Amino acid sequence: MNNKSLMDAFIVFLLCSALSVALTMAVCPRCDGTGEIECPYCDGTGERTVEEGAVCEHCDGSGTLNPLIIQKSRSSHLNDGKISVQVGYENEESVNIFGTVTAAVEVESKTYTGTSSRTLFPANENTQVSLTISGISSEDYKTLEEQQVFSTSITLETDDVPCPYCDGTGLAPATIECPHCDGTGYIECPDCGGTGVEGGEQNEALDIGGTTYGLVAVAVVAGVAITAFVVVKKRGVKEEDLKKMPPSEFQNWVLKRMDGKSASQSDVRMGIDGYTLGGQPVSIRQEDGVGREVIEKFAAAMGRRNAKNGTLVAFSFGADAIRGRVRAKMSYGFDLEMVTVRELIESRNRPL
Numbered sequence: 028m029n030n031k032s033l034m035d036a037f038i039v040f041l042l043c044s045a046l047s048v049a050l051t052m053a054v055c056p057r058c059d060g061t062g063e064i065e066c067p068y069c070d071g072t073g074e075r076t077v078e079e080g081a082v083c084e085h086c087d088g089s090g091t092l093n094p095l096i097i098q099k100s101r102s103s104h105l106n107d108g109k110i111s112v113q114v115g116y117e118n119e120e121s122v123n124i125f126g127t128v129t130a131a132v133e134v135e136s137k138t139y140t141g142t143s144s145r146t147l148f149p150a151n152e153n154t155q156v157s158l159t160i161s162g163i164s165s166e167d168y169k170t171l172e173e174q175q176v177f178s179t180s181i182t183l184e185t186d187d188v189p190c191p192y193c194d195g196t197g198l199a200p201a202t203i204e205c206p207h208c209d210g211t212g213y214i215e216c217p218d219c220g221g222t223g224v225e226g227g228e229q230n231e232a233l234d235i236g237g238t239t240y241g242l243v244a245v246a247v248v249a250g251v252a253i254t255a256f257v258v259v260k261k262r263g264v265k266e267e268d269l270k271k272m273p274p275s276e277f278q279n280w281v282l283k284r285m286d287g288k289s290a291s292q293s294d295v296r297m298g299i300d301g302y303t304l305g306g307q308p309v310s311i312r313q314e315d316g317v318g319r320e321v322i323e324k325f326a327a328a329m330g331r332r333n334a335k336n337g338t339l340v341a342f343s344f345g346a347d348a349i350r351g352r353v354r355a356k357m358s359y360g361f362d363l364e365m366v367t368v369r370e371l372i373e374s375r376n377r378p379l
């Protein structure tokens with residue numbers, strides 16, 4: 028323990044007093060000193076469900092159900108110059124389906140058919156359909172009577188129904204790895220910047236940060252339980268302020284937040300406002316309700332720059348934006364991340 032260190036400590040103490048900030052000893056209360064918190068975007072599961080993030084497997088994305096109705100039985104008998112046909116079906120879908128059944132019999136290269144009336148196949152139930160094939164010439168009828176067996180071909184034609192599993196959208200929820208925590212379920216504690224010490228990150232903003240750390244060492248060596256972290260309540264940026272910012276200033280704020288860099292003039296004309304640390308395009312919209320049109324324009328710009336991933340930043344996204352993202356993924360294989368300004372404000376260390 029030397030006097031110089033003590034002197035340093037004292038100077039820091041004075042400095043802090045002069046700045047009217049408090050000296051407290053504290054482990055970051057938010058993360059209990061671990062430097063990590065449970066990822067708030069996935070509640071620590073490491074997974075996120077993206078509504079309409081995948082193609083509906085029941086209708087292959089068409090939005091129209093091709094219902095699964097299984098034929099369970101069939102029988103045909105000759106009866107008074109006609110053929111009566113009975114077919115048993117089981118509707119495997121959870122919705123009622125209407126359809127008609129057609130049966131055909133071929134006699135000496137002539138085909139006779141009969142079609143049922145429009146029939147209801149109730150959801151998950153068995154249904155018997157009866158129909159009659161008539162108009163058979165007496166000669167052909169005789170031939171059928173002489174034959175021991177004859178074959179009937181049966182076809183079921185169903186009405187189109189909007190896919191009940193996706194409400195006709197053709198899209199289904201998908202589970203993806205949470206992009207905020209890379210599937211780990213934890214993110215760096217935003218209160219302490221991962222240091223585990225209260226005010227840890229804020230200190231970096233102060234010039235005296237280095238000196239205060241020095242003071243910790245002194246305090247520990249001296250066995251004195253004083254603490255050494257300067258707690259400064261930094262006024263957070265508010266969404267409203269960002270909405271009112273001049274556009275170029277807003278873009279700079281976003282790029283700084285993402286550790287990104289700005290784009291060239293030709294990129295900007297194309298719709299790319301900057302690049303992430305990893306060199307992927309970023310489009311920045313100082314608007315609410317950004318929708319599919321914007322996404323598709325950005326996807327086109329990404330294509331021209333041969334980028335496979337991109338990030339779109341806006342205050343909020345419209346309901347159709349997710350569909351635009353799915354489309355970009357399906358048509359061009361692009362991965363688009365939609366990040367809200369709120370997410371940027373709230374999470375300090377996003378790996379983008």
Ligand SMILES: [Zn+2]
Nearest residue numbers: 083086190193
């Ligand atoms: Zn569907």
Ligand SMILES: [Zn+2]
Nearest residue numbers: 066069205208
């Ligand atoms: Zn997460």
Ligand SMILES: [Zn+2]
Nearest residue numbers: 055058216219
């Ligand atoms: Zn913390």
Ligand SMILES: [Zn+2]
Nearest residue numbers: 206364365366
């Ligand atoms: Zn995100």
